[in-house]
Amino acid sequence: MRGKDVRLDKVAIRFGGTTAVQPTDLAIEAGEFFSILGPSGCGKTTLLRTISGFIEPSDGRVLIGGEDMAGKGPNERPTALIFQNLALFPLMSVAENVAFGLEARGVRKRQRLARAEELLALVALEGYGGKMPSDLSGGQRQRVAIARALAVEPSVLLLDEPLSALDLKLRQHMRAELRAIQKRVGITFIYITHDQGEALTMSDRVAVMSRGRIEQVASADSIYADPATPFVSTFVGEQNVFPGTVVSANANEAVVETPVGKVSGRPKGALAPGAPVLVMVRPERLALDGRRENSFPARLAERHLEGASVNLVFEAKERRILAVVPNGPAARDLPEEMTLSFGRSDAMVYPEGPLANG
């Protein structure tokens, strides 16, 4: 099996008057584990169904392995889709399910059942071929769906939140397993999810989507450390958000007037004095002393022990501020009135824009 690259060329999708996906360019490399992360209704499933051929784009082209997919139905594309509810065929045995794609290609019964057995072995389900899907557990059904999709030797495997129905433990286990299977078969995986944990742990690269638009495409690390927009910044991980106006700015530093005083940070985008901006600081970047560049007084309101870390909720100028510190002597017996600070490189200054939580 060989992966193929997937390229979206100004793809836009409209249903009646509403635009589900804004004109989008996207290049997914062959053999990559690529995730599309976004809240429900952001258009990610629409995008996936467009790649798989259930939806024709209103504008633009979908290219798989360099070939234009226009006019090709889902049964003519080198893709296989794993549905959110898996969509196993309940009236067929597990082996028949896995062999279905081969049956559609006219492979003889003996051969296709033999191949189904191999694929079941690949997903660690040897000997389950004779069972019915209803006899299997959630995780086993998951693997049958994967085997069924792999049976048609797709170049691109599309996964539509397939883990969302599983419980937490199994979900974590299946993440690792999916990643391992992808490494083994080497084809392109495009994974849709609203769960940032899934996207960050499994993927080579992640696209974050909001309101029909891709906000950022980057590796999991840079998505977290260097989010491109206020939306990505607040959708992936926690942020403390300080609204303010620019006092002065150059390419490396922006000084902003905020409710907690004047602060400086890294500018994300062109900023002019007087422009409304959002300053974001990750909770783990807040220090419980006044030693960094930007400091302000705060009152400790709540303390939640998480185990390895402690969540501290402060109040400053009627704003709630979250700090996460490692558990230890320094996190105990804190006074009520404190001074918090963060470094210039820990703060990112964005032009005002929509946030993830409305």
Place this chain on the structure above:
Amino acid sequence: MSAASTESRGAQLVLNIYVGLFVLYLFLPLAVMSAAAFNAYDYPSVTQWQGFTLKWFVALAHDQRLLQGLWNSLLVALGVIVVSIPAGLCGALILTRLQAKTGTALYSVLVSPVLTPGIILGISSLIFWRRFGVPGGLFVAVMAQSSFIASYAMLLFLARLQRQDRTQEEAALDLGAGHFMVFRRITLPFLAPTAFTAAVVAFLQSFENYNTTVFAIGGEWTLVTEIASRLRFGLSPVINVVGVIFVALTVAAAVTYVLLNSRKKQA
């Protein structure tokens, strides 16, 4: 929780007696009719009892017109199944894919025969087919009955299709199956149990039908129209024998159904 807890004891007692009387009201006339089948008296009666006999059963076995009627009924029922199951299936398939507004209009047209008096369906079919030179008979009876039995079949298919997981068809398509294969391997197997139920319902509806058939049947006859015309002229206990057989078959079917159901629940 039970009805007993929602009603006072006295009210519950009254309700139970009422239900008992009603069931008695339903069954007594049938018992009278059945009993007369075994009376040796020439006229169907239970009050003039002249001794137990099975001779009316023998008479039925030699009654050529009734036997021919039975055969005709079976032919018509078969025809109705052949016409109404595909029609009902196709109607249901379209309705499940239509937008609400057009869907309601089409739905109204397709269920209207169920709400139309049977004689009207018989009459309109009779008139319609005569314009093609087809006189009343078994064929017109099949068409007249199918017009409303297809609606019943459609309602059964619709109920089933509402529980269908549409992604299965999509998954099959995505795995490379052609539309025809999707229909044959996914859609039809899913609908098969309903098709069987619909066929049984269609058979029973057709076999029992009188009001529509009597207008459409012309000079031919089915078992039921023959019974009706017998009732107009000399009454004979042979009809009671037919009644006994009907009652026995129905009770047997009901008991089997209940037993099968309770076994399924235990399993």
Place this chain on the structure above:
Amino acid sequence: MGSLARAYGRPLAALIIGITVLWILALIVVPLGAMVEQSLWWKESAGETSLTIDRLYNDIATLQLDRDSATDTEKQAALDAEIVAKQAQATELEASEKNPRKIYGLANFTRMSELHIYIFVRTIFYALLVTLLALVVCYPLAYAVALASGPRKTVVLTVALIVPYAINELLRVYAWLMILDYRGVINGVLGWLGVVDLDNRGWIPFLENPSAVFVAMIYTYVLFMVFPMVNTLETLDRNQIEAARDLGATSWRIHRRVIIPHAKPGIAVGCIMTFMLSAGSYSVPQIMTRGQGGDWFSQLVYRQFYESNNWNMGSAYAVSLLVVCTLFILLMMRLFGVGLRDIAK
């Protein structure tokens, strides 16, 4: 239509649409249209035409006399023209006398005799009465079945209702024929008690009274009221009743405010089915009157088709019945605030 093609492909979608269209056209719409069309015309009767022709020839003769006695040429010419016109009209009518004309109009409806109108109205009245009585009888029954305690009791009750329901309606009517017959069960019992004298034909002629049809009809169609009501009542959450009782509502108020509103769709369906079946019933009156009485409208319709051989008049009668049934359905839907989709279980 697009989604159908996407789901099943063009050829299959075309087949599915084709079969449905065929069903609608050949089994539903066009036959109904044919019946309505048939009700809207009649063949001009030969008797009327020849009468008109005779009258025309009389007129011509009179005009001829006038013409012969007329003196001024102007008047003669006018009369000549009139004679020629009348002659042409007569010739035309003579031709159509051999091949009567189809005339469109509402006469088939307006020419209904007073007796037939009376029977029509009575049929509708009885059908309404059957519906109302069935509703009253069935409500407590449906309530008891739907809220019966224990699955066992539910099964027993359901079977007790389904068995008589499944038995052919003719046989159910026949059972009542045996009960109400001259030498039937009731007269037999009365004779045994000495109330009537069967040997001298002193029986009570139940069958000669129109209410015999009524009694049998209730028996035959009562169960069409029960099942829709049971179906909707079964979906009622019993906690609602408990809650209402807990809040101090009387039984009457619980029925009026909780149970009946919930059962509305079932009641509407039950009423529609019962009314439609009884208003259009041919089997019950036919058997109960043994083909002698003409008490029920459906029997008039049958006679127009199979005895008078007047299909136009028969169609008009059938259309009238259809109109009343449709109005009743619309009325019930409005009254109970249910849509057509609620109606089909």
